[in-house]
Amino acid sequence: MSPPAVDVAIVGGGPAGLATALAVRAAGLRVTVLERFQPGLDKPCGEGMMPDAVQRLRRLGVELGPGEAHPFRGIRYVDGDVVAEGAFPGAGGWGVRRLALHRALVRRAEETGVDLRWGVGVRGLVPGSVGWEGVATDDGVLRATWIVGADGLLSRVRREAGLEKGPGAFQRFGVRRHYQLKPWTDCVEVHWGRQCEAYVTPVGPDLVGIAMLWSGGKASFDALLDRLPALRDRVAGAPIASRDRGAGPLHQRVHGVCRANLALVGDAAGYLDAITGEGLAIALHQSAALAEALQRGDLAGYAAASRRIHRLPDALTHLLLAVERRPWLRTRALRALAAEPALFSRLLGIHGRLLPVRALGVEGALRLAWRLAAAG
Incomplete structure (x- = not known):
């Protein structure tokens, strides 16, 4: 041999x-x-690259060119008229x-x-x-x-x-499209709809990516976008900058x-x-x-x-999948996070491996649980 x-x-x-x-x-x-x-x-x-992914890339010596990394400072959840926003503690992420x-x-x-x-x-x-x-x-x-x-x-x-x-x-699928459009937010936005979510990521000074995740069989990007009227209206008329790409089951x-x-x-x-x-x-x-x-x-x-x-x-x-499948629970959870932006930011720090799990603390967990119960 x-x-x-x-x-x-x-x-x-x-x-x-x-x-x-x-x-x-x-x-x-x-x-x-x-x-x-x-x-x-x-x-x-x-x-969207979480802060720990950005750190890992830098350790590998990977350098992106000018304008290729668009920073975002946190995550914003949008469900109808309920909006919850949290910022990463310290360094943010990149839209690339x-x-x-x-x-x-x-x-x-x-x-x-x-x-x-x-x-x-x-x-x-x-x-x-x-x-x-x-x-x-x-x-x-x-x-x-x-x-x-x-x-x-x-x-x-x-x-x-x-x-x-x-x-x-439980099968879910994804599809992504880009729009030639100036980003309207410095966060990754997650819009929740009926059996779907849209992840809106600024990836350039004049480019926004929207990734749809959904369950329940075949669906086109436009059909999913129709389930999210506010987002659909936001991108209406903007030139489409890429062809739709899909994946799944995830x-x-x-x-x-x-x-x-x-x-x-x-x-x-x-x-x-x-x-x-x-x-x-x-x-x-x-x-x-x-x-x-x-x-x-x-x-x-x-x-x-x-x-x-x-x-x-x-x-x-x-x-989050449990929340996605139960709209009533999702609404409660987002209202709780909206009422506690500092706690939401702490959770994002844990999510992005910037903070240890213990950073939430007993007091923070109890306060979040109380908000969740009160949101009903």
Whole structure:
């Protein structure tokens, strides 16, 4: 058997794959990224980066060009005439067009010597005596000591490795569109409607992205927008600046994030929902944990780290999904947050990993519970 050509082969050249390649390269390992498309990868997502994701990008040395990162200071929830707004404590987040983020990651990967192979399709995994010895591609077999699946929501690597558990019973979908329009807010706005939410993110001085999430079968962007009259009227007449891109079903379950010498990262490693906007942040945290595990030569630590990384976001996601399915509870919750903006900001700090969970405090939790009860 031929020796491995590289230490790490990463399938998928999106943000999760490139961030992992950067972290692995910084750990001193040889890494090759395989991607069937050419650079300039787009994805239907909200494009809002939480503060901890911004910090992680900076640690990787990723620099965005002038005007490519539009700052936002917090989150604003809008449900009819109820508006709740909170600001991140300290540094805020960035609204970044996914194409701009991908360009920046590619630039940094090239600078650090990552072997990037664009336009190379992956045909499958090559079994070895223990795990897999490599990846079969259009250009032949690439042998590697470690294999990483970073190939997205409907990951082929996850499926072939026997780690796929299938989609969840409650299916939700997403679709995104951009409008050529000056942002009217310095927050990410979340507009709630009937079985849907719209995430409005300023991604440039004259560009706004709107990502719709919904449940209940097929729906077009315009049909979903009609469920949100105030937002529909706000963007009426503005030129559409991108074609609609959709994704789903969002909930993808896994048996685990690693097996033998193979690991999953990003959406490929399992996905619950986009309702908290933390998908990219999770992928960046996972990439750092995976690089550390690969440097040690032991993926067990990565499996434990991935569970820790997911714990808080998944808990918040389950909570928000419960609210999304119960309009009466959603109205109560938003009224409670509107009455306690300082508490809302503290929760955003916890959400963005700027504050520990204990920062909410017993007094804060009791006050929020009282507001929730009083809102009824």
